[in-house]
Every structure is written in structure tokens, then in C-alpha cells.
Amino acid sequence: MRILVTNCNTTVAMTREIAAGARAAASAGTVIVPLTPAWGPESAEGWLDSYLSAAAVLDTLRVHDAAAPEPYHAVVMAGFGEHGREGVRELLDVPVVDITEAAAHLACLLGRRYGVITTLERSRPLIEDSLRTAGVAANCAAVVATGLGVLELDEGPATTAAFLDAARRARDAGAEVLVLGCAGMTGLKELRDHVATELGLPVVDGVAAAVQLAESVVRLGLRTSRSGSYAALRDKRRVWGATG
Amino acid sequence: MRILVTNCNTTVAMTREIAAGARAAASAGTVIVPLTPAWGPESAEGWLDSYLSAAAVLDTLRVHDAAAPEPYHAVVMAGFGEHGREGVRELLDVPVVDITEAAAHLACLLGRRYGVITTLERSRPLIEDSLRTAGVAANCAAVVATGLGVLELDEGPATTAAFLDAARRARDAGAEVLVLGCAGMTGLKELRDHVATELGLPVVDGVAAAVQLAESVVRLGLRTSRSGSYAALRDKRRVWGATG
Amino acid sequence: MRILVTNCNTTVAMTREIAAGARAAASAGTVIVPLTPAWGPESAEGWLDSYLSAAAVLDTLRVHDAAAPEPYHAVVMAGFGEHGREGVRELLDVPVVDITEAAAHLACLLGRRYGVITTLERSRPLIEDSLRTAGVAANCAAVVATGLGVLELDEGPATTAAFLDAARRARDAGAEVLVLGCAGMTGLKELRDHVATELGLPVVDGVAAAVQLAESVVRLGLRTSRSGSYAALRDKRRVWGATG
Amino acid sequence: MRILVTNCNTTVAMTREIAAGARAAASAGTVIVPLTPAWGPESAEGWLDSYLSAAAVLDTLRVHDAAAPEPYHAVVMAGFGEHGREGVRELLDVPVVDITEAAAHLACLLGRRYGVITTLERSRPLIEDSLRTAGVAANCAAVVATGLGVLELDEGPATTAAFLDAARRARDAGAEVLVLGCAGMTGLKELRDHVATELGLPVVDGVAAAVQLAESVVRLGLRTSRSGSYAALRDKRRVWGATG
Amino acid sequence: MRILVTNCNTTVAMTREIAAGARAAASAGTVIVPLTPAWGPESAEGWLDSYLSAAAVLDTLRVHDAAAPEPYHAVVMAGFGEHGREGVRELLDVPVVDITEAAAHLACLLGRRYGVITTLERSRPLIEDSLRTAGVAANCAAVVATGLGVLELDEGPATTAAFLDAARRARDAGAEVLVLGCAGMTGLKELRDHVATELGLPVVDGVAAAVQLAESVVRLGLRTSRSGSYAALRDKRRVWGATG
Amino acid sequence: MRILVTNCNTTVAMTREIAAGARAAASAGTVIVPLTPAWGPESAEGWLDSYLSAAAVLDTLRVHDAAAPEPYHAVVMAGFGEHGREGVRELLDVPVVDITEAAAHLACLLGRRYGVITTLERSRPLIEDSLRTAGVAANCAAVVATGLGVLELDEGPATTAAFLDAARRARDAGAEVLVLGCAGMTGLKELRDHVATELGLPVVDGVAAAVQLAESVVRLGLRTSRSGSYAALRDKRRVWGATG
Structure with a gap:
């Protein structure tokens, strides 16, 4: 099983620590794929940072998802108290667990x-x-x-x-x-x-808890409900960040 | 009094309607300054759109604020149910009212x-x-x-x-x-x-309600509390949208 | 615009202070009409005082309304935490705001x-x-x-x-x-x-907040809903205070 | 034991029915003393009636209490959903139960x-x-x-x-x-x-339930707490109904 | 009227105290029938004790009910915070009050x-x-x-x-x-x-409160609702305690 | 890892189905040990059954625990909505998960x-x-x-x-x-x-969810808190079911 673990900020050293924590908690056979958002705050502390982080994580997952060399089976969002969780559930077909x-x-x-x-x-x-x-x-x-x-x-x-x-x-x-x-x-x-x-x-x-829960949901073959809140996204024009 | 009214999506025709609604509700002497986010979704429908909108509105206000030719006294956020409100309260010194x-x-x-x-x-x-x-x-x-x-x-x-x-x-x-x-x-x-x-x-x-409430808060000389949730932002590195 | 501002007790000096506070908060063109209840407690402190005040304010507004030389556009009830608010909404056709x-x-x-x-x-x-x-x-x-x-x-x-x-x-x-x-x-x-x-x-x-909100509701042409809780009063025999 | 049972409106026929209901529910040895408010609405239907009733019941109990030929041990307030209960607890020393x-x-x-x-x-x-x-x-x-x-x-x-x-x-x-x-x-x-x-x-x-509960509280020697919400009334000037 | 008062633990001295308290609170003519569970904990302190007590009280009432020489009119359950209350309401036809x-x-x-x-x-x-x-x-x-x-x-x-x-x-x-x-x-x-x-x-x-409430419910001829939560028990095989 | 899975009733065919469901959900290397209570109801439907089941499950676990030939690492309680969960957490040192x-x-x-x-x-x-x-x-x-x-x-x-x-x-x-x-x-x-x-x-x-969660808690080395609600049991005399 492959679990994508996203940091919510742009500090790579923190992504590394999160990945280490995730690996220590993962079962044998689970591969942890760490991800640092392509943009956003260097740390999320308060509302503005959290909203900036949410959009950056969504954008990074969106781009990553399109370009991903191998599929992953679940996403763990590693920002404690940060926004974005529900949007990722709309965006992706795999289960999403927030720490x-x-x-x-x-x-x-x-x-x-x-x-x-x-x-x-x-x-x-x-x-x-x-x-x-x-x-x-x-x-x-x-x-x-x-x-x-x-x-x-x-x-x-x-x-x-x-x-x-x-x-x-x-x-x-x-x-x-x-x-x-x-x-x-x-x-x-x-x-x-x-x-x-x-x-x-x-x-x-x-982080450890989310990795375990993500594994559980995947093992049981469960997926995010597409009925109601997390219905598939509507096609529309969306621009991710100001141009030049 | 000048009130900045932000649309939460990039559809300019909608900004125009919002501005008209805001003007119809404003008191004599109040100037409505409409704003369309520089990026984001063309309409906000669901979580992903809402988080994208939140970051786009914050970024647009941030840039606009730095560049604003004349001061404004309050901000009205015209996205019903959309995220971002609390972040704008951290970002700006003027009162913020969400519709x-x-x-x-x-x-x-x-x-x-x-x-x-x-x-x-x-x-x-x-x-x-x-x-x-x-x-x-x-x-x-x-x-x-x-x-x-x-x-x-x-x-x-x-x-x-x-x-x-x-x-x-x-x-x-x-x-x-x-x-x-x-x-x-x-x-x-x-x-x-x-x-x-x-x-x-x-x-x-x-929209009408928010314009009236924004006027009220400004007239009474009230401002967002800087103690607790909406404390001034910490200085840090923040990147608003992917480069290139 | 004329706003009737009722004190909730019989202390005229307090009505004067409330009127001054209301005037300081009112927009240009708004006339504050202060009202002291014809009966009731000299100050409202606790349940009994509050219920006595509620009836006295209702009675005074009822009599005043019948006799009012000029119409007013809204009522502000200036008793913090005191009862009566919902009854005044039944009694009068104009918007009612409690401090x-x-x-x-x-x-x-x-x-x-x-x-x-x-x-x-x-x-x-x-x-x-x-x-x-x-x-x-x-x-x-x-x-x-x-x-x-x-x-x-x-x-x-x-x-x-x-x-x-x-x-x-x-x-x-x-x-x-x-x-x-x-x-x-x-x-x-x-x-x-x-x-x-x-x-x-x-x-x-x-007091200031209520004056501003009353102005807002009037400016937007809104009125108390007559459907449900605040339906118009039923005709019936009501005696306001013991006779002799 | 004597229990004072107050109607909340001025309709004497209703007081009589309430008294009959109270007597049917009372234990042997309990005397039901019915009371019709000296003023108020002929029936309580909605907020204004309820506030009017509350003041009228309080006033009637206040006067009755001063003039009462024999002591009573508890009060039952027979207005379903009507205001006043907490004020009567401040006013009187005996237990108060609302239907x-x-x-x-x-x-x-x-x-x-x-x-x-x-x-x-x-x-x-x-x-x-x-x-x-x-x-x-x-x-x-x-x-x-x-x-x-x-x-x-x-x-x-x-x-x-x-x-x-x-x-x-x-x-x-x-x-x-x-x-x-x-x-x-x-x-x-x-x-x-x-x-x-x-x-x-x-x-x-x-009505039956309240009579039984009032009897219970009296039998157990319990009384309304005077600490906090229902502290004894403060001495002050209170006028009960408009003069002349 | 006869009220069965059950201790929730097996300590007979405590049953005696409870019975004394119940008798002191009972009206003239009410007979208090104390009951000590045939098994269970000597005192109920925590979840396991409480669940053990619940089953023991239910079993004792079940056996007692079948064998009771004289009918009783209500049951008082004298375990503060202990489980079992709703089960007794299913089991018995008389009203049940928990202290x-x-x-x-x-x-x-x-x-x-x-x-x-x-x-x-x-x-x-x-x-x-x-x-x-x-x-x-x-x-x-x-x-x-x-x-x-x-x-x-x-x-x-x-x-x-x-x-x-x-x-x-x-x-x-x-x-x-x-x-x-x-x-x-x-x-x-x-x-x-x-x-x-x-x-x-x-x-x-x-204990005193429950005796009074039990008397009240009986006097008013009220009984536990058999519609919904406390419907009569289904016939089935139930074994109450391990066989030796 | 060994997980004890307890049925909440005495129907052995149901224990077998639960065990099959648990095994289907368990990870490789996890051994499911099914357990049928030694006494209790043949099915748990309502409060009395649930309380009876709670005591029976507690008793069975208590005896089983003393006699267990091999240790187990967690307990899954397979009664949906049934009581007992918190008592088992007091009783046992291993994590407990209720379905x-x-x-x-x-x-x-x-x-x-x-x-x-x-x-x-x-x-x-x-x-x-x-x-x-x-x-x-x-x-x-x-x-x-x-x-x-x-x-x-x-x-x-x-x-x-x-x-x-x-x-x-x-x-x-x-x-x-x-x-x-x-x-x-x-x-x-x-x-x-x-x-x-x-x-x-x-x-x-x-059942599947509980097996996965039990595995997670065990893998992360987490245990029930012994501070507060689920403190270790007090020593005392407890009798589990009527003698003879």
C-alpha cells in the first residue's frame, strides 16, 4: 500500500520529520510518499496561514495527482487543525485522513x-x-x-x-x-x-494515528462517499495563484 | 466612508451585481469599492472551491492593500458560506464583515x-x-x-x-x-x-446586511480585536501560488 | 428617521443618559425619542424587576403608540438582559432591537x-x-x-x-x-x-449597537416577521395594572 | 398543608377548573387555595400576554401575601409556558412549582x-x-x-x-x-x-404534577435556594401599574 | 402504598440505612419494602461495579417479582449514578424511580x-x-x-x-x-x-426525593410508557449468572 | 497479534459469524479468538438484555482472563449499542474497542x-x-x-x-x-x-472496523488510560450471579 503524506507547510525539514513519523507508524508493506506543498506558508499558525496552506495543498495534490508516476491508495494530511481536509475529499478518489x-x-x-x-x-x-x-x-x-x-x-x-x-x-x-x-x-x-x-x-x-486509520480504511475497501458533501467536483474554470 | 466589497469568485459580471446590491444598501456618503479576486474559481460551489477562493481573496486583498491608492474603512466579503473571513481579520486593520x-x-x-x-x-x-x-x-x-x-x-x-x-x-x-x-x-x-x-x-x-453592519462598526469606531484569535500576523515566508 | 428608545426602569436620570448615548451613536438625520416607563422598578435587578419592567414597558409603548404625535420607525429597548423584547415585537409594527x-x-x-x-x-x-x-x-x-x-x-x-x-x-x-x-x-x-x-x-x-442595528433594519426596509412567533396580537380583554 | 394555586389569566371559570384539577390531585390533608390575578389578560397566548400575566401574578401574590389570613406552604403557578416563575421564587419564601x-x-x-x-x-x-x-x-x-x-x-x-x-x-x-x-x-x-x-x-x-411536586418539596422540608439566582429582593421603589 | 426500595450493592447495613432514609421521607400509609440484591458488588464504584450491580438488581427484582407475597406499587432504585434503571422499566409494570x-x-x-x-x-x-x-x-x-x-x-x-x-x-x-x-x-x-x-x-x-416522586406517580395513576423504549420484554432464553 | 472478539449474547452460531467477519477484516498475522459469554441473553434487544449482557461479558472475560492459556493483545466487543465497554476497560490491561x-x-x-x-x-x-x-x-x-x-x-x-x-x-x-x-x-x-x-x-x-482499530492501537503501543474513568479496579467482594 502507498500512502501519500502531505506536509501543510513549505518547510522541507518538517516534511522529513513527518515522513519519519509516518514510516515508524506504518505497517510492513506500506510505502510512505512524503509531499511538500509547492507553495504556501513556511509554518501554519493562525487562520490566514491555514487558508493559504489549504489552497497550496489542494493545488499540489491536484498537480501531483495528474503527474503521479505510481498510484497511491490514501492521503494523510499532516497539518494539525489546518483547513483543506474536505476539499481534498472532493478532489481525490482515494480515502483522506487528517491528523x-x-x-x-x-x-x-x-x-x-x-x-x-x-x-x-x-x-x-x-x-x-x-x-x-x-x-x-x-x-x-x-x-x-x-x-x-x-x-x-x-x-x-x-x-x-x-x-x-x-x-x-x-x-x-x-x-x-x-x-x-x-x-x-x-x-x-x-x-x-x-x-x-x-x-x-x-x-x-x-501522524501515526492517521497512517493507521488510512491503512484501515484502505484494507476494508472503504472509500469517501460521493453522495452529498464530497460529491465529485464540478467542471469549471479555476485559477490557482496569480499569474506573473 | 469607503467599503471594499470583494467577490469570492472570478466572474466579473457577478462582482458587478454585488457592487450594485451593495450600493443600493449603502448610506449616502458611503463609497463601494468592488474587488474581483485575481485568481480562484469562477464560482464557489463546495469545499475545494471555497478553500481556493479563501486564498485568492486573501492574496488579492494583501496585494490590493499594499497598492491601494486611497484607504478604505471596512471590508465586506461577498461569498455566502465561503471560507476566509477569519484570515482577512488577521490580515487587515479595518473591520471585516462576511455576508x-x-x-x-x-x-x-x-x-x-x-x-x-x-x-x-x-x-x-x-x-x-x-x-x-x-x-x-x-x-x-x-x-x-x-x-x-x-x-x-x-x-x-x-x-x-x-x-x-x-x-x-x-x-x-x-x-x-x-x-x-x-x-x-x-x-x-x-x-x-x-x-x-x-x-x-x-x-x-x-450583501445589503453586510454593508449596513460594516457601516455600523465603522461609525461606532469599533475594530477587530487583536487579542486572541485575530492577533496580528507573524512575519514569515509565505508564497502565494506556484511559480512558473 | 425617528427611533424610540425606552428605558426599562423609571429612573429619569438614566433615561437621559441612555438618550445621550443613543444620540451619540445615531447617524445624522436620526431623531432619538427617549421614553421612560410610566411605572415599574426604579432599576431592574433580577427576575421580578425584569418581569415588572417588561409589562410596564409594554404598557407604556401601547399607550404611547396610540397617542404618539408623530410616527417612529423603530424601537430600541434599553434594558440589558431584561424581558419584554418578544412582546414588543408582537405589539408594534416597526422593528424592535434590544440592547x-x-x-x-x-x-x-x-x-x-x-x-x-x-x-x-x-x-x-x-x-x-x-x-x-x-x-x-x-x-x-x-x-x-x-x-x-x-x-x-x-x-x-x-x-x-x-x-x-x-x-x-x-x-x-x-x-x-x-x-x-x-x-x-x-x-x-x-x-x-x-x-x-x-x-x-x-x-x-x-445602546449604541442597538441604534445602529435599528437604523440598518429600517434602511433596508425590513420588518418583524408576522408569521409564527411574532404574529399580530389577538383581540382580547387585557387589564394593565390593578384598579384602585 | 395549604397550596396556593394561581391561574395566570383573569378568567375565573378557568381558575375554578384549575382548582378542581388541583384538588383531584392533592393528597388528603392538602388544602388548595385558588387565586385569580387581579389584572392581566383573559387568556395568555403569546409573548405580550405572557409578560403581562407574569407581572399581574407577581403583583397579586405580593398583595395577597401581605394580606393573607393564613399562611400557605407552597405556590403552584398554573400557566403552561408562561413567564414569572423565577420572579415568584425571589418574591416568596415558600417553594414555587410551575406546571x-x-x-x-x-x-x-x-x-x-x-x-x-x-x-x-x-x-x-x-x-x-x-x-x-x-x-x-x-x-x-x-x-x-x-x-x-x-x-x-x-x-x-x-x-x-x-x-x-x-x-x-x-x-x-x-x-x-x-x-x-x-x-x-x-x-x-x-x-x-x-x-x-x-x-x-x-x-x-x-396542574396535577405541580401539586404533587409542591407537596413533595414541602414534605421534605426543602425551600428555594437564596444563594444566587433567587436571592431575596433588594429594597427599592417599584410601581405596579399606571396610576390613574 | 407499598414501595420496593432496592439497594444497588450487597451490603446489608447500607440497605438498612437506605430503608431508614426512605421511611423518613415516605408519607403516612406508605410501606417501604427494602431489598438487597442477591449478588453483585459490596459497593458500586465505577463502571464494572455498576454493570454488575445492574444485572444483579434486575435478577433480584425478577425473582422477587415472581415470588412476591404482596404486590408493590412502585420501585425506587437506590444507587446514585448506577446503571439498570431503563431495564427495570422494561421488566416491571409498576413505575420506577432512580435516586x-x-x-x-x-x-x-x-x-x-x-x-x-x-x-x-x-x-x-x-x-x-x-x-x-x-x-x-x-x-x-x-x-x-x-x-x-x-x-x-x-x-x-x-x-x-x-x-x-x-x-x-x-x-x-x-x-x-x-x-x-x-x-x-x-x-x-x-x-x-x-x-x-x-x-x-x-x-x-x-432516596427521599425518589420516594416522594414514586408516591406522586402512583397517586396520579401514571405508569411507564410501553410505547417505544420501555416496551414489554420479548420472550427469549436468558441465563442469569454462570452455572456452577 | 491475538485479538479476543466477544459476542454479547449466548448464540454460538452468531459468535461464529462474528469471528468470520473479524477474520476477514484482520491483517495477516492477527489471530482472532472468539468468545461466547458463559451466560446472558440469546440476543440483546433492549435495556434489560443489554445490562444482562454487560455483566455476562464482564464475568466471562474475567474468568477467561484468569485462565487464558495465551495472552491476547486487545479485545473487540461485538455488541452494537450494548453496555459494558467502559467496565471492560477497567477490568483488563489491554486495549478495548467496541463495534x-x-x-x-x-x-x-x-x-x-x-x-x-x-x-x-x-x-x-x-x-x-x-x-x-x-x-x-x-x-x-x-x-x-x-x-x-x-x-x-x-x-x-x-x-x-x-x-x-x-x-x-x-x-x-x-x-x-x-x-x-x-x-x-x-x-x-x-x-x-x-x-x-x-x-x-x-x-x-x-466488527471489521473494530478489528482494524484494535490492531492500530496495539501497533502504536497505546493502552487505555489508567488515570480517571478507567482507573484499575478496587479490591472488593463481588459475586457474579446468584448461588444455587
């Missing part, structure tokens, strides 16, 4: 309430809205920001302290499971293990 | 429940989500599709019949006020009056 | 969540219920009481301190915009500016 | 969802709001109007047919229990039995 | 929001879900745990301190009325009075 | 709204409550009953007609994806394909 919803789906199986640890406070509303639209917000106890930008994440002491603090606030709000609320956190393995041990809570990574 | 929310805000003042008459069934979920995010979904009784595409709207008998049928379904679902759920309906004045008379319900046009 | 809903409608345009600063804790439930019924509660982050009675409001240091404290609690609960939750606050211009500056949040006054 | 909430409380014990059969369509929103405020709306499947005015109710064939039709619509919406949604229905014993038999559903009368 | 819902129903009459004081944190989710299913969760401000196990409850200083602390947290969350969230609290009369006095809030005991 | 939630989780990835086709009308409320508790009810458009009992399901024309009718009602209520709402439907492969083709909607089987 935001994926993490929440698995978290719901592990505890009665989950909490999301994310980057900046300005990402919180996007994540809340994305979970709600995906139908998995009901058991979300809290989305808590660490105050760190997407490209500032590392495994140093400041990040660790910010994570532990955010995780404790999520737990105090009722979270029994933690969700890593940024694609850029998929590579912070030591940090994640540290938080899990310190708080005694399972920690779900969205 | 979706604007129609709903005024409709709430006129009856206990309102209903939206829109174009295609595939636009319904976008409108529902947009109303919910804007905080005005609670009193929406129904969003009903006529089955007509954005560019198929006219004042002929087929459109009229489809409108009356949709309006009756909205009323049967509890609507006491009707909202025109497409920017392209702003010019259908006779049709609107016919439906209003036939059903005995007030009909709210989003 | 509670009006402030919330405009606040929704300025931030993702708003908070209300009000007087006594006992007014909080009324405001919460009023926002919910009006269909604009979804984005209300908190209603916070200052602990000051309606007639105790001034611009002294105690009021200022109480306001700042309440405003901070609203912001900590997620409010990105503040709403002044009492008609008696419309005159506290310095205090409002101080809070806005101190917290960096826009502050919406319900 | 709207009472019927819903008991109905919840008898089936998973209940439906309310009421008079005019215009009463539906008031009932929905009243159930929501009372905290018992979650299991309400539907409020269905018969189209009959309060003073048109009888046990003739037209009423019966309208009732059966409304009851079937409620059942089709999921109701497993029916609630009589008007105080004036308490006397329609044959009609109620007919509907119950025909549809095979239990039918709850609000 | 969880009963306490909430009466509490809603006494204040705008109520709070539940319970034993262990692990009981909180069960109580929240039970209130929601019963349709009375809307006005629940908080369920707060004391940290004490069901069989550790007494009237010593540690329990008192834990109770006061939990009660204060409930009040701070908006509770105007307190509910005792464990059947084993029905006997803690002094403690309850102490908390009520200290905080100035009414305190509702579920 | 109700599993089907809903995958369905949410395939369309904006899903609908459940189930057996008897009396199963509907249990399914609705189970989805809500699992946190995935928000995007459920409808649960529709075919009117067929669990043991009456086959692939004959009557079942097919009932299925198609129920599926159409779900689609008309907004479902874009269908979920098979009974473990006994896992074997109806032809019927399922027929419905999927006829309506053009994807159809999700809960």
Missing part, C-alpha cells in the same frame, strides 16, 4: 476525555473548530497552548517545561489522554515519552 | 428562527459550518438548496419555482425569516419580492 | 468570543438566558458581574477597579471583545476607554 | 422522550424556552399545537380530533409520553383518557 | 443550577452520564468528588471536611442547590444539616 | 454525516446513547430500525427490502455513509453490497 481527526478518533478509545497540547494560543480556535467539524469534539476536555511556535519546537528544557505545564493543565481540565497537537511534534519522541511517564497518561501522535 | 454572518445577524432581529435558501445541496454544509463558527447558528431552522448552480441563477420561471419550493420547505422547518444564501442572489430583486409576498416572510440579502 | 442582542451581534463581528461585564451577580442568569433566546449565546465566553448595583455605577476609582477586575476575568475566560452589560454604562465613556486601553480589547455598548 | 416544568419532570420518569400538546402555534416557542430554562428540555421530542385557543378548549368532536392529530404528530416525533400543554386542559378528563387509550401513551397533566 | 434522576428533578425546582457531591472521582462520569440520559443534566453545574469510598462515609471530622470542601467547589462552579450523590449519604443527617447551614444552600437527598 | 464506536469512527472519515441501520426500534435509544458516550454522536444523522429482530436477519427478500427502506430513510435524514448497526449483520455480505450499490453509499461494518 487532527485521526488523533482524536484513537484518543476516544483510550479514555473518556482527551486533551490537545498545541503550539501557539492562536492555533487553539482552529483545532477546536476542526475537531467539531470532524464530529469528534464532544470528548475533548481542552486544547492547551505551550506558547511555542511551530518552528521553535525541540527537545530542550524550555520545550519540555512548556509541555509538562500544558499537559498538566489539560489533565486538570479532565483529560485522561493527551494528543500532540502539531505535526511538528511527531519527531519529539523523547519528550513525548517523558510527558507520558511524568503524567501517567497515554499520548497520541496524529 | 453569511451579516444576513444571519439581521435575520435574528426579525423572527425567532430563520432559514437560508441557497444554490446547490453541496453548499449547505459550508453554510451550516460558517453560521456555527460565526456564533449565529442557534436560531437557524434550515438551510435549503434550490438545486441551481451559482451561475444558473436568473429571474425566469424555473428559478422562481425552485425558490418558492425551497422557501416553503424552510418555512415548514420553522423559518419565520428567509435569508438569500448566495451573493449572486443580491440582484434578483423581483424574485425576492415575489417570494416575500407569496410567503409573507421578510427576506434578508447578505 | 442585549445588539451588543452581542456586533461583538461577534470583532472577535471569536465576547464577554459581558454586568452589575450584580443576580443579573447574570437573565443575560445568559436573553442571549440564548436571541440566538447569539454560542460565542459568549462569560458574563461577569462587578458587584455594583445599577444605580451605583459612576466613574470613581471603586467602579473602575471593579470593572477592570471583571474585564480581566472575562478575558481569562476567553473573551476577545467586551460588552457593557447594563444600559446605565452607556454614559461611562472615560471608564470604557480606560478599560479598552488597559486590556487592549474593543468594548461594545449595547 | 410547565412539573409536567416535564414527571414525564421524564415515564418514558425516554415526551411530547407536549398545546393550544396555538404561537405558544410553542414560549413552552420550548420555559422547558429549556427549567433544565428539562433535553428529553422533549416535540411541542405540537392543536390550533385551538385557550378559551376554545372543550370536549367536543373538533377538539378531540385536533388533540388526536397533535398527539400522533408528537408520537411520530419520538414522544413516548404526552404532556397536556395548557392549564385549561386539566378539566378535559374524558378527552385525556380517550387520547391515552387511543395512542397507548401515558398523559401527564401539569 | 439520581429524582434528586436532580427536585433540585431543579429549588435553584437555577445544582451540584452533586459524590464519593470517588471515578463515580463522576457515571453520574454525569446518568443525569444526561435522564434528561436533567442541563442545569447541573458540577459533580464533585469527596475522595471517600462508599463504605468509608461517616460523620467524623474527615468526612465533614471533605464534604465542605466539595460543596464549596460545587458552589463556586455555580451550584445554588446541593445533591447528595450516593445512597450511602442518606443516613448522614447531621453532616447534611451542617453543610446546608454552613453554605446556606438546600441539600437534596436522592 | 459501535468503531464503526462510527471510521464512518466519520468517509462522509460528513453517517446513519446507522439497526434491528428493532427498541435498540435505537441504546445506540444513540452509546454513540454519545463514545464521543462520536455529533455527525450521526439518524439511527433507523428495520423492524427485524437480531436472530431474524438473513439475506432473503424481506430483509433486503427492510434494509433498503431503512437505508433510504437514513440517507434522506442526511447520511452520506451507512453503518451496520448489529453484530449479526457482519455476515450479510451480499446484502450489504446490494445496499451499497443501490444507494451509492459506503457501508461500514462495526
